Amino acid sequence: MGAVSESRTVVAGAVIVNARLLLAQRAHPAELAGRWELPGGKVEPGEQDTTALVRELREELAIDVVVGDPVGADVDLGGGLVLRAYRVNVVSGTPAPLEHSALRWVDAAELHTIDLVAADRQWIPDLVALL
Ligand code: 9L3
Numbered sequence: 001m002g003a004v005s006e007s008r009t010v011v012a013g014a015v016i017v018n019a020r021l022l023l024a025q026r027a028h029p030a031e032l033a034g035r036w037e038l039p040g041g042k043v044e045p046g047e048q049d050t051t052a053l054v055r056e057l058r059e060e061l062a063i064d065v066v067v068g069d070p071v072g073a074d075v076d077l078g079g080g081l082v083l084r085a086y087r088v089n090v091v092s093g094t095p096a097p098l099e100h101s102a103l104r105w106v107d108a109a110e111l112h113t114i115d116l117v118a119a120d121r122q123w124i125p126d127l128v129a130l131l
């Protein structure tokens with residue numbers, strides 16, 4: 001029995017290697033397909049953000065990560081969803097687009113030119129500061 005104020009968190013990971021940020025191109029839903037994002041997904045009920053982000057990046061990219069500090073502010077996605085980003089460090093694996101159309105590494109200049117999903121655009125200044 002959930003209270004109306006309850007919201008579900010969506011976690012996203014900022015993978016940065018050699019001053020480049022990993023972006024993933026969404027394959028679905030149709031309204032987001034083709035646009036780029038920090039990979040991640042919904043935290044399951046009872047799951048910690050960190051556990052969820054490790055799980056999502058294993059499922060989506062076939063990498064194992066350690067989750068670090070939050071990046072930027074939470075973003076209200078509407079529909080009871082709140083989006084939150086964290087720095088992550090890859091501890092094993094090479095990112096592969098298991099659920100996305102493509103992956104790419106961008107530097108700070110390229111980040112400004114990418115067609116990011118609207119929610120993730122709010123983190124651009126925070127991400128540039130890390131690149
Ligand atoms: N979302 C937005 N930006 C992101 C991520 C990982 C997710 N960086 C939005 C898209 C969906 C919702 O959050 O509306 C759930 O994400 P997913 O489970 O479809 O990846």
Ligand code: MG
Binds near residue numbers: 041042
């Ligand atoms: Mg996802």
